[in-house]
Amino acid sequence: MRRNSVKQALQAGHPQVGTWLSLGELSATRLLARVGFPWLTVDLEHSPIDWSQASALFAAIADAGCVPLARVPEGRHDHIKRVLDAGAYGIIAPMVDTVEQAKAIIAAAKYPPYGNRSVGGALHALNFGATAGDYYKHANDEVIVILQTESPRGVENAEAIYSLPGCDAIFVGPNDLRAQMRTPDGADPSPEAFEAMLQRILAAGKKCGTPVGLHVQSVDVVKQRIAEGWQFIALGSDLSMLVAQAQKNASELNLTSGNGDLARY
Numbered sequence: 001m002r003r004n005s006v007k008q009a010l011q012a013g014h015p016q017v018g019t020w021l022s023l024g025e026l027s028a029t030r031l032l033a034r035v036g037f038p039w040l041t042v043d044l045e046h047s048p049i050d051w052s053q054a055s056a057l058f059a060a061i062a063d064a065g066c067v068p069l070a071r072v073p074e075g076r077h078d079h080i081k082r083v084l085d086a087g088a089y090g091i092i093a094p095m096v097d098t099v100e101q102a103k104a105i106i107a108a109a110k111y112p113p114y115g116n117r118s119v120g121g122a123l124h125a126l127n128f129g130a131t132a133g134d135y136y137k138h139a140n141d142e143v144i145v146i147l148q149t150e151s152p153r154g155v156e157n158a159e160a161i162y163s164l165p166g167c168d169a170i171f172v173g174p175n176d177l178r179a180q181m182r183t184p185d186g187a188d189p190s191p192e193a194f195e196a197m198l199q200r201i202l203a204a205g206k207k208c209g210t211p212v213g214l215h216v217q218s219v220d221v222v223k224q225r226i227a228e229g230w231q232f233i234a235l236g237s238d239l240s241m242l243v244a245q246a247q248k249n250a251s252e253l254n255l256t257s258g259n260g261d262l263a264r265y
Contacts, residue, residue, distance in 0.1 A: 001130035004089050006039045006067045007144040010169055010211040015226045018069075020215070020237035021057060024049035028238055029057050033064035041069040041234065044083070045094055051082060055123060058087035062127040069144070075101060077116070080108040085121030089128075090144030092171055097153045099160045106166035109145045111136060114166070144168045146232065149201055151180035158204035162212075169232045170205055172198065172214035202229055 006016050018039035021029060024047060033040060042049060042057050049057070054070065061068035067090075070083035075093035083091060093105045107115035125135035128142070146169045149155060162170055174194075181189040181197065189197070198214070205212030206229060213232025216222055217240065222233055236244075 001134045001138050001142070002062075002128045004067060004142040004144055006069075007090070007142065007168060009038065010144075010231055013211075013231070015231045015233065016213075017222055017226075017233045017235055018067075019235050019241070020071075020239075022047040022049075022237050022239045023242075024053045024057065025238070026053075026056055026060060030060045030064065032238060033061045033066040037066060039067040039069055039089075041071050041092060042083075042088070043071045043237075044079075045071050045073045051086065054083065054088075055086040058083075058127060059123070062087060062089070068127070069146070075105040075108075075147075077104070077108040080105065081118055084109060084117070084139075084143060085124055087123040087127035089142065090146060090168075092146045092148060094148045094173065095150050095154075095176070096147040096161065097151055098157055099164065102147055102161045102164055102167060105147065106145050106164060109143055110140050110166060114140055146171050148173055148176075150176040152197070155197060155200055155204075158201060159208055162204055162208040162210040167210060170201065170210060170212040171232055171234075172201055172212070174198075174215055205229075 009016050016038050018037045018041060021040055021042045040061050042054050044054060058068040068088050069090050069092060070088040071092040072079040072083055075096060080091055091109055096102050096105065108117055109115060111117045111119065119136060122132065125132045128135055145166055147161060147167055148171050149158060150173050161167065177197065178188055178194055181194065202212055211231040213230050214225065215234040216225060217236055222235055225233055
């Protein structure tokens with residue numbers, strides 16, 4: 001059975017930089033899985049990718065020797081079961097604010113006696129290059145569980161969540177964290193307050209020995225965050241890379257027929 005190289009690397013303290021898949025396009029995914037990223041995450045929370053598409057993407061990523069991960073729409077048992085049975089090597093669960101939420105998510109990703117994941121399916125074993133029996137025997141060790149801290153409440157509970165057995169890494173979605181930090185009148189936090197919140201998350205991860213990471217948009221920021229100690233880092237997405245390069249080309253050609261700024265992607 002194949003090992004989960006990303007889980008192994010994070011456990012050894014080695015940063016892992018991948019990217020996000022929002023387009024659901026199989027050919028693009030096959031190519032991205034071969035450029036050198038150790039992992040690719042299929043985003044099922046904020047994209048129109050359906051379960052069948054996701055299954056094909058997991059297979060394409062795994063067949064390329066890359067680690068397929070899934071950001072589930074919510075940390076529900078049925079969502080977690082479906083993506084793992086479809087062949088994802090691990091999950092990223094959004095909006096984890098409490099220990100109780102975290103424990104339920106971890107349990108859903110683990111077979112008994114360590115969790116309550118239901119036994120079934122076939123594609124999971126295929127993506128790991130294993131028999132079903134070998135998969136059931138080793139899946140608890142190889143599947144990676146990554147929890148998202150995206151609110152001040154999650155930060156308050158960070159140490160209790162990060163120290164849970166089975167919590168393999170933490171991931172910050174900066175947009176949601178910033179939005180959750182807004183004042184009652186809708187004002188965003190200052191850059192200084194937001195950075196202080198990020199540093200609290202990083203410090204909690206270091207204290208608990210749990211790798212932490214976040215989503216960034218440039219190589220320079222990747223290097224900066226790695227130097228600070230962040231380990232699981234997402235660089236942009238298939239969508240942002242496509243749009244950024246297209247906009248760069250259009251700008252250099254002085255094309256002006258576009259109808260809006262797509263920089264937010």
